[in-house]
Amino acid sequence: MITREELNRIRGSHKPELEAKLLADGIAEVKNGHLVLTGDYYKNQKRVALKNCGLIDPANIDDYIALGGYSALEQVLFEKTRKEVIDFVTESNLRGRGGAGFPAGRKWNEAYGIDSDQKYFLCNADEGDPGAFMDRHILEKDPHSVLEGMAIGSYAIGANQGYIYVRAEYPLAIKVLRKAIEQAREYGLLGKNILGTGFDFDIDLRLGSGAFVCGEGTALMESIEGNRGMPRKKPPRTSHKGLWLKPTILNNVETLACVPVIFQNGIDWFKGIGTEKSTGTKVFALVGKVENAGLVEVPMGMPLKEIVYDIGGGVANGKKLKAVQTGGPSGGCIPVDLMDTPVDFESLAKIGSIVGSGGMVVMDEDTCMVDIARFFLEFTVDESCGKCTPCRVGNKRMLEILTRITEGTAEFHEIEDLRELAEVIVETSLCGLGQTAPNPVLSTLKYYYDEYVAHVRDKKCPAGSCRSLIHFTITEDCIGCTKCAKVCPVSCISGEKKELHTIDDSQCIKCGACLESCPKDAIRKE
Structure with a gap:
């Protein structure tokens, strides 16, 4: 078992060697006293969850320790009570990066206050949004940040067992995670009596089969238990009755990767990034018709156009920007005249979209917004678990209407039928999949209504995209x-x-x- 003194020795001896190599190879530069990746692509980014990605060897725990790794866990175990940890996270206003944006500290506090013989701490690595790869990147490049975040959260709520639910389609992430867990156990940073403090906590992996609905918390827990992944009714909340009906906390990969960094740098530092209500940064998978596609991590509140143009390099092939879709299949399509919108939880919600897990799809002038709504709805129809009627039947009826519209066979009243059906599904579906599935439809109806009219009344696709109408x-x-x-x-x-x-x-x-x-x-x- 590694001791506190040995952790500090590794930092003192290995850090200069690692830094010298990164600087000599031109991989990193020093900015404001911190190592950052070189290149214009990163100059407008602020890396918190991704701060170690590209700088460390994920298979070498000493690299992670050298750059401050496990110092937050050390600080927590030796210097803070469980309640102090929760208060710290609560005051930082860290909100969940997996979609809903629920405050992490409030969630932890609910489980902390429950007396139980067993509690669990889970990591949701079931990244299912089309085109999204934020969590996979962290798992593959900086797995120990997730392990450390889970250990801190487990200490806070009083859990001794954790599970990372990761989809089986991520073989490299699984391999890296297994190696990281093995190394953490060898160093005594997982397992019994961590750092000699009497705190016990271990982590196991559970592989998902790729069902999108298992990104929903209760469906994920059903899957871990060996059942079909289908959402449960709420209440009770999972912080009261979760995995095997025991108090359970579930955070996603990016949220957990932020936790150690907040403890390393302090509350004021983290709250100095982003906005008052949406503190910190967010990682996005910037994809679609954009020059520089890839992962970007930016302060919450950065205008959408800055992400697309200053970091993404603008629309590819000299085309005109038409829309940006945020939030994956559950998000909305944002038109050009709203590109000044700050990217944070509140601002995107006001215009009918969401931050979501971090998908950001750039669309050019050749994109048909009706067909885009149909594309995302087709995905959610395929991924519905079928448990509740609004999602199972309602989304399928919406897809049928959208298909008729793109084929030029719909009647005009069906546009309003589509809107009414979408609003009912939002209000009556059991879980987040069904409740947010109509978002692409509702946002395109709001901002691109004229395209729906052109398809139905004029039998034309303004973008020249729908084959039946060109x-x-x-x-x-x-x-x-x-x-x-x-x-x-x-x-x-x-x-x-x-x-x-x-x-x-x-x-x-x-x-x-x-x-x-x-x-x-x-x-x-x-």
């Missing part, structure tokens, strides 16, 4: 080169060489191959 025609500029006919996969283009060609619209599959091959831009998509 047509390809050949203009008089055609020189009869036959290139379009040669690439057409269904041979629907006819015409003699050096003569005007025509397209048989009844046979055309709207693939666009002819448009791309024409050397004279003689083909129009309408």
